[in-house]
Amino acid sequence: MNKSGKSNIFMDARAPSSVTLDTPDDPHPIMPRVRSMPVPHVRILYHVDLKRVGEVTEPGLFIDAPEGVIFGRNAPDFQDPRHESARHRPLQDPFVSRRQLWLRWSQEHNAFEVRPRAGARRKLTQIDIATESTSLRQTDVPDGAFLPPGSLLAIGQRVLLLLCHAPWRPHISDRMGLVGETEAVWRLREDIAAMARFKRPALVLGETGAGKELVARALCAQSTRATAPFIALNCAALPEHLVESELFGHARGAFTGATHHKKGLFIKAHQGTLFLDEFGELPMSIQAKLLRVLQDGLVTPVGSHESESVDVRLIAATNRDPKAEIENGQMRKDLYYRISSHIVQVPTLAKRRWDVPLLFAHFLSKTCVEHPELVWLMGGNLNSTGAIPMSFVTDLLRHQWPGNIRELQNIVEQTARLNLQPGPFRRPSGLWTNRPDMTPLPAAPAPLHRVESHAVPSGEQQTARLNMASIEIGVAPKTVMKLLLPRDHDDPHLEHPDFQQYVERLRARLAQNLFDLMATHNFHQSQTAAYLNVSRTTLGRLMECFGLPRPQDLPLETLRQAWRDTAGDITQMAQRLRVSPRALRLHLTRNNLIVRFKSSPR
Numbered sequence: 001m002n003k004s005g006k007s008n009i010f011m012d013a014r015a016p017s018s019v020t021l022d023t024p025d026d027p028h029p030i031m032p033r034v035r036s037m038p039v040p041h042v043r044i045l046y047h048v049d050l051k052r053v054g055e056v057t058e059p060g061l062f063i064d065a066p067e068g069v070i071f072g073r074n075a076p077d078f079q080d081p082r083h084e085s086a087r088h089r090p091l092q093d094p095f096v097s098r099r100q101l102w103l104r105w106s107q108e109h110n111a112f113e114v115r116p117r118a119g120a121r122r123k124l125t126q127i128d129i130a131t132e133s134t135s136l137r138q139t140d141v142p143d144g145a146f147l148p149p150g151s152l153l154a155i156g157q158r159v160l161l162l163l164c165h166a167p168w169r170p171h172i173s174d175r176m177g178l179v180g181e182t183e184a185v186w187r188l189r190e191d192i193a194a195m196a197r198f199k200r201p202a203l204v205l206g207e208t209g210a211g212k213e214l215v216a217r218a219l220c221a222q223s224t225r226a227t228a229p230f231i232a233l234n235c236a237a238l239p240e241h242l243v244e245s246e247l248f249g250h251a252r253g254a255f256t257g258a259t260h261h262k263k264g265l266f267i268k269a270h271q272g273t274l275f276l277d278e279f280g281e282l283p284m285s286i287q288a289k290l291l292r293v294l295q296d297g298l299v300t301p302v303g304s305h306e307s308e309s310v311d312v313r314l315i316a317a318t319n320r321d322p323k324a325e326i327e328n329g330q331m332r333k334d335l336y337y338r339i340s341s342h343i344v345q346v347p348t349l350a351k352r353r354w355d356v357p358l359l360f361a362h363f364l365s366k367t368c369v370e371h372p373e374l375v376w377l378m379g380g381n382l383n384s385t386g387a388i389p390m391s392f393v394t395d396l397l398r399h400q401w402p403g404n405i406r407e408l409q410n411i412v413e414q415t416a417r418l419n420l421q422p423g424p425f426r427r428p429s430g431l432w433t434n435r436p437d438m439t440p441l442p443a444a445p446a447p448l449h450r451v452e453s454h455a456v457p458s459g460e461q462q463t464a465r466l467n468m469a470s471i472e473i474g475v476a477p478k479t480v481m482k483l484l485l486p487r488d489h490d491d492p493h494l495e496h497p498d499f500q501q502y503v504e505r506l507r508a509r510l511a512q513n514l515f516d517l518m519a520t521h522n523f524h525q526s527q528t529a530a531y532l533n534v535s536r537t538t539l540g541r542l543m544e545c546f547g548l549p550r551p552q553d554l555p556l557e558t559l560r561q562a563w564r565d566t567a568g569d570i571t572q573m574a575q576r577l578r579v580s581p582r583a584l585r586l587h588l589t590r591n592n593l594i595v596r597f598k599s600s601p602r
Helices: 183-195 212-222 240-248 284-296 322-327 333-339 349-370 372-378 390-398 404-418 459-473 477-483 486-490 499-520 525-532 536-545 556-565 570-577 581-590 593-599
Strands: 038-047 069-071 101-106 111-116 124-128 137-140 145-147 152-155 159-167 202-205 230-234 273-277 313-318 342-345
Touching (some): 038 349, 038 390, 159 183, 159 390, 183 349, 212 313, 322 333, 349 372, 349 404, 372 404, 477 536, 499 525, 556 570
Parallel strands (some): 202 313, 202 342, 230 273, 273 313
Antiparallel strands (some): 038 159, 069 101, 101 111, 111 145, 124 152
């Protein structure tokens, strides 16, 4: 029964098909895991309070309300499915309207029907992280649109929501110490749970940095050997002449320097688990001896004629293709078939992209424990913009992550180092936002046979061209560099062989970047100026240069027409006029324009 007293209809009690790969390691097999039925729900991928990342709506929300649900500041409730004591709470953001959008699950369309609410304080947009362009595509959501699961909805720059139709796992589900809620991670957990019941060797495949050792530890922890030793060895970290001694041990006097008897890792891991990371790095001579140990269960130390019986479950891991290694003569075929009774493939971070914000918040939270001065980065102050902007999280989502989780940990470390003191957020370098499907970006245009006089290829000439364009626009080159994002420098859509066309493209990009930056800071000019490290006066000139007016700069008739079109909703007026809502309200009040507009005939 759930907290409302209703029976839980979202669990399918049918047991998964039995696994018969080899004899179970324990005489009392664990009960089959109950599989969850897919249900529509919404997950928070970004919130100005990063501790809210990963929270989801309750599983029965859309089932119990087929007529649809209003999303906003005070409803519906979200909860963290990983913790039993997690609070049930709404978005609780004072800068989000009480009625931001209406959402309904359509079984007929297998999609979410979305209706933005008129008068909402924040604009509702759909974000496409799979765009082929290096710039993020963010579009308005039309009224009554049907969006498939996997769509992203942004409420201004405050909240990023993922629409889901997948199994909803409560806190009672065993997460095995692995951070992640995507289906790829849950399939990995199911594989681990099934493999843990058996005693034969296992092979963990996956790219570098994907978390193969974590999988091996989870596999051990789920088995009956959980309380026995878990010994790990990185095979690539040892010279060839030491690997044999490390694995099997050696007798005293076996070789120069062997002054005492040494137990090998197989002996130390007796009745437990031995994990060999980077298994593909083992020399062929060692592979032959390893095969003998796995076949007979006997270990003979180097320089000794006496063997010792061991009971060890071997888990090997490699980032290489074993079959390719066999063809290249780098791996014994008979050894491969000895250790490949159970194979588990660890997904890359690119294949579990929706886990990236959760992993980032997880690693940052751990860093904050070690460095309490970084707690401000986690946010929680809902009366201001988030310490980490939403645009940074969307960049994390779009990054290709060739280094997987290890690369993400590096980004967290860089973020922490650059933001030790509260202030404008400083982005770490090395974060490229390319297509998330791991395919290359569109190739740059082929070289022209006849190059225009102003067209330049790269390097110092490219810098000189940018400086010339800055002067043409009327902005100092150093200020232009502050406004350009890292991805802008290599954007082929920004370049053009004709100089005037290049200037116009650059002007449009700078104007958009300045507007996005101001929107991120809720149009607070002081905060925006501080972020750019310029004066308020300079920011005012930039706004004028790029067509971003202040309310007092707008003609009276423009203000009057916007008032009529929005029925006097100042928030919508500000969005239409691209100005600060606070500054607009202040301007209208100071000049008594609200009274004049109300009294003027339509």
